[in-house]
Amino acid sequence: MNRNPSPHLSPDDVDAWLVGRLSHSQTSHLETCLECREVVESEGELVRQLAALPMLAPSPNLVGHVMARLAQTRPALARAARHVNAEELDAFLVGNLEQVRLWHIEDCAECLEFAEAEQALVARLVALPLYGPEPGFSDRVLAGLTVPVAAAAWSATSWRERIFASRKSLALAASLGLLVTGSMAGSIVWSLGHQATIATAGSWLWGQAGQMMWIGLRGAASNLFEQPWYSDLRQLIGSPSLLAACSALAFTTYVGCVLALRRLLTVPMARVVA
Numbered sequence: 001m002n003r004n005p006s007p008h009l010s011p012d013d014v015d016a017w018l019v020g021r022l023s024h025s026q027t028s029h030l031e032t033c034l035e036c037r038e039v040v041e042s043e044g045e046l047v048r049q050l051a052a053l054p055m056l057a058p059s060p061n062l063v064g065h066v067m068a069r070l071a072q073t074r075p076a077l078a079r080a081a082r083h084v085n086a087e088e089l090d091a092f093l094v095g096n097l098e099q100v101r102l103w104h105i106e107d108c109a110e111c112l113e114f115a116e117a118e119q120a121l122v123a124r125l126v127a128l129p130l131y132g133p134e135p136g137f138s139d140r141v142l143a144g145l146t147v148p149v150a151a152a153a154w155s156a157t158s159w160r161e162r163i164f165a166s167r168k169s170l171a172l173a174a175s176l177g178l179l180v181t182g183s184m185a186g187s188i189v190w191s192l193g194h195q196a197t198i199a200t201a202g203s204w205l206w207g208q209a210g211q212m213m214w215i216g217l218r219g220a221a222s223n224l225f226e227q228p229w230y231s232d233l234r235q236l237i238g239s240p241s242l243l244a245a246c247s248a249l250a251f252t253t254y255v256g257c258v259l260a261l262r263r264l265l266t267v268p269m270a271r272v273v274a
Contacts, residue, residue, distance in 0.1 A: 009036045014043050084111050093122055
């Protein structure tokens with residue numbers, strides 16, 4: 001049955017003519033039909049112009065631009081396009097990975113190979129026999145440990161061993177003990193017998209300390225009176241209005257400094273771009 005009721009060439013016939021596969025009968029029609037000849041010549045000229053166009057290659061940053069655009073407009077598609085990370089691989093191993101990422105693993109040869117290798121590793125680890133310590137293992141470990149003693153107990157034990165190490169060390173320790181004990185006893189006996197002397201020495205020391213303090217205080221006062229700004233300070237204290245004005249100025253300056261310091265220590269807020 002004739003699928004082209006029109007006597008002219010159909011679009012399929014024109015495509016066949018362009019590739020040199022037009023039938024003999026259609027070629028005879030083309031030689032006698034001016035309308036069909038214009039159509040095929042126009043199509044041939046278009047094909048020649050398209051073939052003469054230079055080949056275009058995408059820029060190296062095309063993929064990055066496309067992925068950035070996807071991340072802005074279609075976050076789900078952008079997430080599905082990137083490779084799986086460690087967290088997603090863990091979710092895949094336990095069967096909790098979202099469907100979009102599962103489709104990516106199925107379509108991405110690199111991610112599929114990585115996921116299968118991790119599955120094989122987990123399967124081998126699960127197949128390993130469980131290790132259980134032998135009976136008496138904890139007792140052997142505790143027996144090999146050296147429990148530290150307190151520092152005071154160690155020091156007392158060490159000194160005791162040194163003192164009783166020989167007769168010479170024992171005699172030396174006894175001599176030192178007698179010397180210290182004798183000195184303390186002699187000091188106590190002398191203090192009880194010379195209480196008046198001790199009281200006199202204490203009074204003399206107290207008097208000397210008080211006299212030195214008084215001399216130091218007088219020297220400091222004399223030095224203060226000889227300062228050039230002492231007369232101005234005395235005049236300021238003697239004038240209540242001037243003293244009040246200076247106090248108000250000092251208070252205002254203090255408040256301003258506190259406010260400025262608070263402004264500097266305030267954490268700046270992040271500016272939101274509209």
